[in-house]
Amino acid sequence: MLKIGSIEDNDGEYVIHREFYRQGMIFKDEEAYKFHxxxxxxxxxxxxxxxxxxxxxxxxxxxxxxxxxxxxGVDWQHPESLKEDWFANGEWVECEGCGKIINYGDGCNDTKCPNCGKAVEV
Ligand SMILES: [Zn+2]
Incomplete structure (x- = not known):
């Protein structure tokens, strides 16, 4: 599993050891993401x-x-920023009907919300 850098919990203060990954110096731990x-x-x-x-x-x-x-997807930025980018360029769309996020990129290009069936407007 992907592990970039490491992190130590020093009595509640995190000490981050970053390494270079794709675009920047970050800490990223797939095992922690998946299982903890x-x-x-x-x-x-x-x-x-x-x-x-x-x-x-x-x-x-x-x-x-x-x-x-x-x-x-994150490789240097804040996840909030990447999410905003994806909304801005239409890869992700928020359904006006139910508020679910629809993955519009990736070639799936649903024209209806898979959750509530409302037509997606981009
Ligand atoms: Zn919906």
């Missing part, structure tokens, strides 16, 4: 913010497949 949802699994390049698997899930409306995609 309440433990740090990611820290971006430009801040000491630490994210857990649960944070990714929350950012993605508790939609696991989208959280997985977001976790896979």
């Amino acid at each position: 949802k309440d433990q740090p699994c990611y820290s971006p390049e430009l801040s000491d913010s630490v994210y857990t698997g649960n944070d990714f899930l929350e950012l993605c409306n508790c939609q696991q497949d989208l959280a997985d995609e977001l976790f896979e």
